[in-house]
Amino acid sequence: MMIEITTFNKQYEKEFYELNVEWLKTFFYVEPYDEEVLSKPTKYIINKGGHIFFAKLNGNIVGTVALMPIANEGLFELTKMAVSPKHRGFKIGQKLMQYCIDFAKNEMKLPKLILYSNTKLENAIYIYRKYGFIEIPIEENSPYKRSNIKMELVF
Numbered sequence: 043m044m045i046e047i048t049t050f051n052k053q054y055e056k057e058f059y060e061l062n063v064e065w066l067k068t069f070f071y072v073e074p075y076d077e078e079v080l081s082k083p084t085k086y087i088i089n090k091g092g093h094i095f096f097a098k099l100n101g102n103i104v105g106t107v108a109l110m111p112i113a114n115e116g117l118f119e120l121t122k123m124a125v126s127p128k129h130r131g132f133k134i135g136q137k138l139m140q141y142c143i144d145f146a147k148n149e150m151k152l153p154k155l156i157l158y159s160n161t162k163l164e165n166a167i168y169i170y171r172k173y174g175f176i177e178i179p180i181e182e183n184s185p186y187k188r189s190n191i192k193m194e195l196v197f
Contacts, residue, residue: 057103065124158189
């Protein structure tokens with residue numbers, strides 16, 4: 043299975059939205075904040091200095107992940123990671139995560155990445171730890187109601 047990682051292109055906005063909404067509906071629900079960001083990724087991610095990456099298999103988008111700037115803190119959140127249901131279990135999410143980490147560290151020269159998740163997602167938490175993310179205190183006004191864990195990866 044030859045997975046190609048590619049950068050944001052406006053033609054992939056529909057896949058970005060659909061992959062993420064499917065994932066959210068499978069495990070949680072779509073929050074208003076999600077709907078706003080997912081339906082306008084150029085406005086909320088790209089135009090603010092963020093990046094969106096896609097996993098392509100045989101010319102089809104099968105996964106996505108984003109590096110989204112957080113306020114004016116110079117921090118970026120690893121977020122909006124989703125893989126199509128029929129392509130889960132092939133380490134596509136891990137390929138996307140490794141690409142994102144390498145890009146953040148080597149191209150963007152970021153000091154660290156953060157992410158928000160939920161401990162219900164045991165496999166995801168295991169993978170985050172495998173890649174070096176550690177748990178840090180989550181703020182009371184977390185951007186996601188569903189998140190109950192915040193993690194960071196310091197480079």
